Amino acid sequence: MQVLVTGGAGYIGSHTVLSLLENNVDVIVYDNLVNSSIESIDRVEKLTGKKVEFVEGDICDKEKLSRVFKQFSIDAVIHFAALKAVGESAEIPLSYYQNNVHGTVCLLEVMQQHKVHNFIFSSSATVYGEENNVPYVETMKLGTPSSPYGASKVMVERILADLALSDSKFRAVSLRYFNPIGAHESGAIGEDPKGIPNNLLPYVAQVAVGKRDKLRIFGDDYPTKDGSCERDYLHVMDLAQGHVAALDWLNRHPDFSGVEAFNLGTGNGVSVFAIVKAFEQAINKKIPFEVSPRRVGDLPAFWANASKANKELNWQANRSLEQMMTDTWRWQSKNPNGFLI
Ligand code: NAD
Ligand code: UFG
Numbered sequence: 019m020q021v022l023v024t025g026g027a028g029y030i031g032s033h034t035v036l037s038l039l040e041n042n043v044d045v046i047v048y049d050n051l052v053n054s055s056i057e058s059i060d061r062v063e064k065l066t067g068k069k070v071e072f073v074e075g076d077i078c079d080k081e082k083l084s085r086v087f088k089q090f091s092i093d094a095v096i097h098f099a100a101l102k103a104v105g106e107s108a109e110i111p112l113s114y115y116q117n118n119v120h121g122t123v124c125l126l127e128v129m130q131q132h133k134v135h136n137f138i139f140s141s142s143a144t145v146y147g148e149e150n151n152v153p154y155v156e157t158m159k160l161g162t163p164s165s166p167y168g169a170s171k172v173m174v175e176r177i178l179a180d181l182a183l184s185d186s187k188f189r190a191v192s193l194r195y196f197n198p199i200g201a202h203e204s205g206a207i208g209e210d211p212k213g214i215p216n217n218l219l220p221y222v223a224q225v226a227v228g229k230r231d232k233l234r235i236f237g238d239d240y241p242t243k244d245g246s247c248e249r250d251y252l253h254v255m256d257l258a259q260g261h262v263a264a265l266d267w268l269n270r271h272p273d274f275s276g277v278e279a280f281n282l283g284t285g286n287g288v289s290v291f292a293i294v295k296a297f298e299q300a301i302n303k304k305i306p307f308e309v310s311p312r313r314v315g316d317l318p319a320f321w322a323n324a325s326k327a328n329k330e331l332n333w334q335a336n337r338s339l340e341q342m343m344t345d346t347w348r349w350q351s352k353n354p355n356g357f358l359i
Contacts, residue, residue, distance in 0.1 A: 205353070250288070
C-alpha cells in the first residue's frame with residue numbers, strides 16, 4: 019500500500035510517517051517545509067531503517083501534485099499540510115484560508131483527476147466551537163471556532179461532506195485531534211516550533227532547557243477546578259497510531275463511502291497547573307511561571323468523548339501523562355535547537 023502524506027515533515031506528520039513505515043505502508047511525503055525541516059524525515063528513515071520518498075512542493079501547486087500522482091500508485095492520502103498558529107491566523111486570515119482551504123481543494127481536485135478516493139484529514143477539536151458542551155461527541159453540530167484557523171477546519175469538513183454527496187466513491191475520515199504533545203520515545207523527533215512557541219508544552223520545555231526565562235499561565239480565574247484551562251492532552255505517538263487505525267478502518271470497510279469523523283483524545287481534561295506540576299516531577303526541576311491575563315479565544319475546558327474511536331477504530335490513547343512529559347523532555351534536552359544541527 020502506498021500513501022501520500024502531505025505535511026509529513028511536520029510534528030504530527032513525521033510521527034505518523036514513522037508509524038506507517040512500521041506497519042509496512044510505503045510513504046511519499048509532500049511538504050513545502052514552510053514549518054518543518056527535512057531532517058525530521060532523515061531521522062525517521064534512520065529510526066525505521068526504511069526509505070521515505072520526499073517531494074518538496076506546495077499543495078496549491080496542482081501541476082506538481084499531479085506529477086506525484088502519475089509517478090506513484092497512490093492508494094490513500096493523509097492530509098496534514100496546513101498553517102496552524104491560532105493567533106497568527108487572526109493577523110493574516112487570507113493566508114490561512116488560501117493555504118488550508120484553497121490548498122485542500124487543490125489536493126482534492128488532483129485526487130479526483132487521478133481517481134484516488136481515500137482521504138484522511140487532520141481536523142481539530144476546535145471545530146466544536148464554543149456552542150457545544152463537554153465532553154465533545156462526534157454527533158454534535160459543528161460550532162463556530164474563535165479563529166480563522168479553526169474556521170478553516172470547519173470549512174474543510176463542510177467541503178468534504180459536500181464532495182461526498184456529489185461523488186459516491188469518495189471515502190474520507192476526519193480525525194479531530196485534541197491536544198497532541200510528547201515525542202517519539204527515542205528523542206530523535208519531536209515538535210520544533212519556529213520562534214516563540216504558541217502551545218503550552220513546547221513553551222514549558224523551552225523554559226526547562228533554559229531558552230526562555232519563565233512560563234506565562236494565561237488565566238487562573240476560569241470556572242475550573244484550579245482556575246486554569248483544562249485540555250485533553252494525548253501522546254503524539256498514540257495520535258500517530260490513530261492514523262494507522264483510520265487507514266485500517268477504511269481498508270476494513272470497502273463498501274463505505276462518505277465522511278466519518280472520529281475524536282482522537284484520552285477523554286480526560288488536565289489543567290495548565292497540573293501540566294506544569296507533572297513536567298516538574300518528570301524532570302525533577304522547578305519551572306518558573308507567572309500568572310498572566312487570559313488569552314483571547316481560549317475556552318475554559320474541553321476534552322473528548324473518544325468512545326467512537328475506541329470502538330470502531332480499535333484505537334485508544336494508551337500512553338500516560340508521565341510518559342508525555344518524559345518524552346517531551348528527552349526530545350527537548352537532546353535537541354535544544356530542534357532540528358537545527
Ligand atoms: P506542523 O506545522 O508541524 O506540520 C504541518 C506541515 O505542513 C509542515 O511540515 C509544513 O511545512 C507543511 N505545510 C504547510 N503548508 C503547506 C503547503 N501549502 N504545502 C505543503 N506543505 C505545507 O503542524 P502539526 O502540529 O504537525 O499539524 C499537522 C496538522 O494537524 C495540521 O493540519 C494542523 O492544523 C492539525 N492539528 C494540529 C494540532 C496540534 O495541536 N498540533 C491540533 C489539531 C489539529
Ligand atoms: N497556555 C499557557 N501559556 C502558554 C501557552 C498556553 O498558559 O504559553 C495555556 C492556554 O491558555 C491553554 C492551554 O495552555 O489554556 C493549552 O494551550 P495550547 O496553545 O497548547 O493549546 P490550545 O488548546 O489552545 O490549542 C490546541 C491547538 C489548536 C487546536 C486546539 C484544539 O494549538 O490548533 O488545540 O485541538 F485547535
